[in-house]
Amino acid sequence: MHHRIPHQDCKMTAKLTFQDLTFYEMPDHVRIALLKHFYIEIEKELLKEGIGTYNIPDPHTIEFEGVMQEQAERKFYQILGKHIDELKSIKGRNTATYVHKNSGIPLMGCLSFGIADKGTTLLEIKPITGCNMGCIFCSVDEGIGTRKTHEFVVEKDYLVQEVNKLLDYKKHQGMVIYINSHGEPFLYADMVGLVADLKKNKWISEIHIITNGTYLTPELCSQLDKAGLTHLNISVSGFDAEKAKEVMGSTAYNIEKVKEIITYLTKHTKIEVIITPVVMFGINEREMGKIIVWAKQIGVKKVCIQNFLMNRRGRNPAKELDWEKFKEFLHQLEQEHSMKLLFDLKLEKTKEYPKPFKRGEVVQAEIGTQGRYKTEYIAVAQQRCITLPKVVQKGDNPLKKGERISVMITKSNHNIFVGEIVHKRGRK
The missing domain is CATH 2.40.50.140 (Nucleic acid-binding proteins)
Known part of the structure; x- marks a missing residue:
C-alpha cells in the first residue's frame, strides 16, 4: 500500500490540491467551484477560525498556515461536507445535489440521473442535468426557459463503480453504453475520464454520447478518441442558420461551428458520427433533405431522423406524426438520397436487478x-x-x-x- 507523503515545511503550511475543485477569492467569502459548473460559498472567517489563515496560490490549491496536513484536510472536508447541500449551478443559479458514494443517494430508481436499465444490451447513464440550449422540441423541458429548479451531478468514480457492478451482474458481452443526460452531457467536466474508465470494462463494446455538439472542440474530440469513445450522436435539426437557431431555441447557436466539428471528427478521429435530427412537421421537415446531402458529402455514414413525440412536461411546438406516415416520409427520403434511414435496434435481453417494490406497495x-x-x-x-x-x-x-x-x-x-x-x- 502506498502512503501519500504530506506536504509540510518548517513553517507548518498545509497544502490541499484538488482536481475537481477550483477556488475563487470573493469580498467576504471563498467560492469553491465543483466540476466547473457548480459552486458553494464559504465565509472567509469560517475558514480562518475553523482551520487557519489561508492562501490560494493557484485555482486548484488552498494552503493553511500553522496547521498539520492531516488536521487541515480533516477540517476542510468537514466544512465542505456541511456546505455541500448548499450547492448551486453556475448556469441559471438553480440549487443542485452532488451525488457521490457517501451521499446516501442510489444511482438507480430515478430517470433524471444515474443508471437506467431496461433489461437489454443498451444501458443509459446520466452523469449530469441541465442544458445550454432551449430546443423547442425538448421532451424533458431542459435548458433555456426550463421550469426546473434543481440540478444533479454525479461523482465519476461512483457512477463507474455502479455501472461495473451492474454489468458484472448481467455478464453479457456486447453492451452498448448511451451517455444520454437530461440535457447536454458535455456540461460534465470529466467526460473524458468517464469514457476512459468505462472503456476498461470488458462487457462494453460501444460507448455513445448524445449531444448537441456545441461544446465540442478539436482538442476535446482528440481526447475522446484516445479515451475510447466509439460514437457521437449529434443532434442537428436545422441546416440553415436562422432555422437552426429557431429549432435549438437559442440565438447563440452556431450551426456552422457544429458542421465544422463534425467534419473534423470524420477526417481526424476514429469516432463514428451519427447525425440525429428531430423532425417536426410544419417547422423543419424541409431541412432533412439538406442535412442528408451534406452528411453524405463529408462522409457521415448514418443519419437517424427521429419523429417528434409530445410529452406532458415537454415543449410541444408541433403535433406528433402518425408512425406509418413518418415511415413513409423516411422511405421517400431514402429513395431521393440513396441513403438508409430506417433502422431496427438489434437489442438482446439481459438480466435486470430484482425490483424491490411493486405498484401499490x-x-x-x-x-x-x-x-x-x-x-x-x-x-x-x-x-x-x-x-x-x-x-x-x-x-x-x-x-x-x-x-x-x-x-x-x-x-x-x-x-x-x-x-x-x-x-x-x-x-x-
Whole structure:
C-alpha cells in the first residue's frame, strides 16, 4: 500500500490540491467551484477560525498556515461536507445535489440521473442535468426557459463503480453504453475520464454520447478518441442558420461551428458520427433533405431522423406524426438520397436487478434530496430512488433530508419508481 507523503515545511503550511475543485477569492467569502459548473460559498472567517489563515496560490490549491496536513484536510472536508447541500449551478443559479458514494443517494430508481436499465444490451447513464440550449422540441423541458429548479451531478468514480457492478451482474458481452443526460452531457467536466474508465470494462463494446455538439472542440474530440469513445450522436435539426437557431431555441447557436466539428471528427478521429435530427412537421421537415446531402458529402455514414413525440412536461411546438406516415416520409427520403434511414435496434435481453417494490406497495423511505421541480422530492429506500412528483407542503415546514416517510409506489417500471407520501414519521 502506498502512503501519500504530506506536504509540510518548517513553517507548518498545509497544502490541499484538488482536481475537481477550483477556488475563487470573493469580498467576504471563498467560492469553491465543483466540476466547473457548480459552486458553494464559504465565509472567509469560517475558514480562518475553523482551520487557519489561508492562501490560494493557484485555482486548484488552498494552503493553511500553522496547521498539520492531516488536521487541515480533516477540517476542510468537514466544512465542505456541511456546505455541500448548499450547492448551486453556475448556469441559471438553480440549487443542485452532488451525488457521490457517501451521499446516501442510489444511482438507480430515478430517470433524471444515474443508471437506467431496461433489461437489454443498451444501458443509459446520466452523469449530469441541465442544458445550454432551449430546443423547442425538448421532451424533458431542459435548458433555456426550463421550469426546473434543481440540478444533479454525479461523482465519476461512483457512477463507474455502479455501472461495473451492474454489468458484472448481467455478464453479457456486447453492451452498448448511451451517455444520454437530461440535457447536454458535455456540461460534465470529466467526460473524458468517464469514457476512459468505462472503456476498461470488458462487457462494453460501444460507448455513445448524445449531444448537441456545441461544446465540442478539436482538442476535446482528440481526447475522446484516445479515451475510447466509439460514437457521437449529434443532434442537428436545422441546416440553415436562422432555422437552426429557431429549432435549438437559442440565438447563440452556431450551426456552422457544429458542421465544422463534425467534419473534423470524420477526417481526424476514429469516432463514428451519427447525425440525429428531430423532425417536426410544419417547422423543419424541409431541412432533412439538406442535412442528408451534406452528411453524405463529408462522409457521415448514418443519419437517424427521429419523429417528434409530445410529452406532458415537454415543449410541444408541433403535433406528433402518425408512425406509418413518418415511415413513409423516411422511405421517400431514402429513395431521393440513396441513403438508409430506417433502422431496427438489434437489442438482446439481459438480466435486470430484482425490483424491490411493486405498484401499490407502501414502503418505508427517507427524503434523500430535492427533485427537479419545486414540488418534487427524491426519496430513498432499499438502494433505490423514488421520485415524489407532487409533494404538497403545509406552511413553512418543508421536508428535510433524512426525514422518514411512508410512500405508496404509484409507478414501477424497470427499476424506475414513482410514489406519493402517505405518512410522515419525523427524522431518525
